Amino acid sequence: MVEYYYHRALVMVEPALLDYLKKHTHLSDKKRTQRVAGILKVMGSCNSSLQFEFPLQRKNGDYEIVHGYRSQHSVHRLPCKGGIRFSNVVDLEEVKALAALMTYKCACSNIPFGGAKGGVAINPKEYTVAELQRITRRYTLELAKKNYIGAGIDVPAPDVNTSGREMSWIVDTYIKTLGYNDLNAAACVTGKPINGGGIHGRVEATGRGVYMTINYFMHDEKWMKLIGLEVGFKNKTAIIQGYGNVGSYAAVYLQRSGVKVTGVLEFDCNLTNKDGIDTLKLQKYKEDNKGSIKGFPGAQETGPELMYEKCDILVVAAMEKAITQDNAGKIKCKVIAEGANGPTTPAADVILRKNGVLVLPDLLANAGGVTVSYFEFLKNLNHVSFGKLSIKFWRDSNTALLDTVEQSLKASNIEAKMKPTPIFESMMSGANEKQIVNSGLEYSMTKACQNVSQAASTHNLELDMRTAAYITAIEKIFVTYDEHGLAL
Template sequence: MPMQSVFLQDTLKILKRAVEIGGFDEVVYDYLSRPMRVVAVSIPVKVNGSVKLFEGYRVQHNNALGPFKGGIRFHPEVTLEDDIALATLMTLKNSLAGIPYGGGKGAVRVDPKALKPSELEELSRAYVRAIYMAIGPEVDIPAPDVGTNPQIMAWMVDEYSKITGRNVPAVFTAKPIELWGNPVREYATGFGVVVMAREAWSSLFNGNLSGVRVSVHGFGNTGQWAAYWASKMGAKVVAVADTSGTVYDPNGIDVGKAMEIKNKTGKVINYPGGQRLAPDDALYVNADVLMPSAIENTIRADNVSKVKAKLIVEGANGPTTPEAEEYLTKRGVVIVPDILANAGGVIMSYLEWVENLQWMTWSEEETRSRLENILIGNFKRVLDEYGKIKREGVTMRDAAIVLAVSRVEKAMRLRGWI
């Protein structure tokens, strides 16, 4: 095991706590605190006429429940330790979702914005060539993450298909609609975040989302679609933010316009209305619901006292540190944890995978209905568990991870691993 990053330390701390709360054997923690396999590769790509070597990983954490499943991140600050943390969370997320997947995660240390399209394509294809022996539709099924998108998945599935000599659509998910994808996948994660916000607000605050003030921190794919569906379900989106800054308007933001500006200019701060604030100010504005949808460790001990929301629904992976969560819990703030809140994407990936394996398709409406039903069922199971184990200091995250660990533990025990 490499030296642990803060994110990995926090992930293992959360896992250890759930194992203790759930009364599981210590061997369960031993299994889940380390990955089953780590593939580390060096990827040569010609950039501006010279060969540059990029560092890449594929972490395969646990496959007791099924094939490894998780995204591929292209980002200049990725580390192997963080990739292990993300793969661990994917095992828990997939278990909690009730789908037949284990957890995995991939990464390449690169700034994709610094590459020409032809260089990005070559990097994507070269990554597949480097790891193809470790992946497959019944082995490990990658998908997009930060810095990757459906086009990159299209290049990757094409490269894998060339290597194997046949079309293999089910090896990657979140592909373009024209290449065995499903239209719901583009917005599935953001849609799921809002479904969780709606269910949590209804169950815990006794109301619907009509007029509820929502702030979205992070305005990539998840954040944009979370804002879109929040607005569509009647909420008032008062703040959206990316690295360029926060747009804040207490009277409500035109989400469609904000999405258009972001996708045309790359910066949401170019939105013509509202106040312009610092990027992290979206975390602190007057809002009822906060959806942190950027990266990990955005709500920390040093800034948590400025958060005003009553309900936090985690669109990103690991956006709230354990210290910050403890502070918020004492204040009565409810956090719908990442492994529950942002599972819409991987659940939709599962539905796409099922379509691909059978060479069939569902309509957008039927697919979204299937997705929503799974999400609602997951929320109810976590809420029930939360009610059973709730005592001072115990959180909804604890309940979610106890349920997730329980399913993996049963699978490992039935297999004879423990």
């Protein structure tokens, strides 16, 4: 799927790349053509992959062989970046595809990383916490032995069935082995808990990024006119497929903006309520109910056909290939936001465009996670929290400013007591880390959306935002390879 989308974009962008190389006046037309072809071949291939196996003794005394993978797709920028997932369906081909997707995602969102991905072929629900910790630490050791982890080499992050807990185990293992003499060892992974060097705003970042992408296009008159929707969120409805970390936060932000969430699909239960589901309460209910949304009061349980109910926005935030040729024609929404990686097959993508559905692709919509991971990476390298050094300075400066105005009024015989408004009071100390992260994420996502929107207009792609996003990524990676030089 990733290769198909990539090559589809190449057909559109190749003439523009040839024009770009005209700046090299010493190259003949034939040499330019060869250089473009060479760079695109390198860009589309996977740089290196690691596959290994190790034994695990289970709690009952049995032994089994665990399979681990890590792929580094592109090293045009270092370090490589990509999550680690625990799934019994993970294999080398899936990891390579997801690593490629990470390359294009980082480029599309202006994040200076290459793409990578890792996985362990287990179902984590079948293992104890102690067994998962031994698996994670051994996986880290295998990566370290092969030089597949490090702040300047390859920086993993959480993915499917992994979280800050696993990242803590990874960084602890790395620091106590290969990285014990490395000042920046904590930057070997992102998505860590706050006390372990993580950053505020990382947990909700991917879901927030999905919401920001929807928000941008829903308020763009051109694209809304093309699909026949009114601009904005007023009187809009949404259905969320996959109520995990990404889907739940996307739902919460949509609800806060006035969107009515009328349906939620999760692996164990599907809920609907035409009057709207309170997503904040549902999120808390899931946490209190051992990860299940089953039995949530005020919503009716329904079957999988809920995904095909009429709505304005459909967020697909579960696993890959959720929308296929068989079910794409049943979908009745106007906007699809891909919170998961690869949820739409190429055949389904064609059907959706023909039906006038605006698909906001994964490499754009769910880039919030890697964007805030980049902020965490910078925080670890700087060894100081964002905003920590300037908080007291800005409070003292703003207090002095108010005092100056008050003294000036008194000098003019005007008695007045200067007091900050509630909004100014909250901003007097400058921004804290979470505010800085959220504003940085919003800027990055908005800029990426603008670039993709512009590419769609420039290449006359109409609703094909996926190809526009790939074109945006390809152009940026191409320039990097061209400027750094390429051995052929």
